[in-house]
Amino acid sequence: METGALDDGLMTIEEACQFAKVSRSNLYVLMQKGQLVSVKLGKSRRIAKAGLVSFLRTCVVQTASTVETN
Numbered sequence: 001m002e003t004g005a006l007d008d009g010l011m012t013i014e015e016a017c018q019f020a021k022v023s024r025s026n027l028y029v030l031m032q033k034g035q036l037v038s039v040k041l042g043k044s045r046r047i048a049k050a051g052l053v054s055f056l057r058t059c060v061v062q063t064a065s066t067v068e069t070n
Contacts (some may be wrong), residue, residue, distance in 0.1 A: 010046035
């Protein structure tokens with residue numbers, strides 16, 4: 001099997017919510033705003049775990065920068 005960007009696999013919406021500790025509605029808002037990328041497979045949405053981790057790291061860095069400037 002080929003290795004690449006999806007090595008960590010795809011997560012269901014429920015799995016992504018549990019992983020990020022956010023509500024389902026908040027996750028959908030992030031996807032609608034384009035802040036979190038998802039793919040549609042049939043009737044289901046999936047989020048790449050690597051993409052979710054990257055998004056969360058960005059949030060942590062932004063929060064740390066805000067705290068340092070105050």
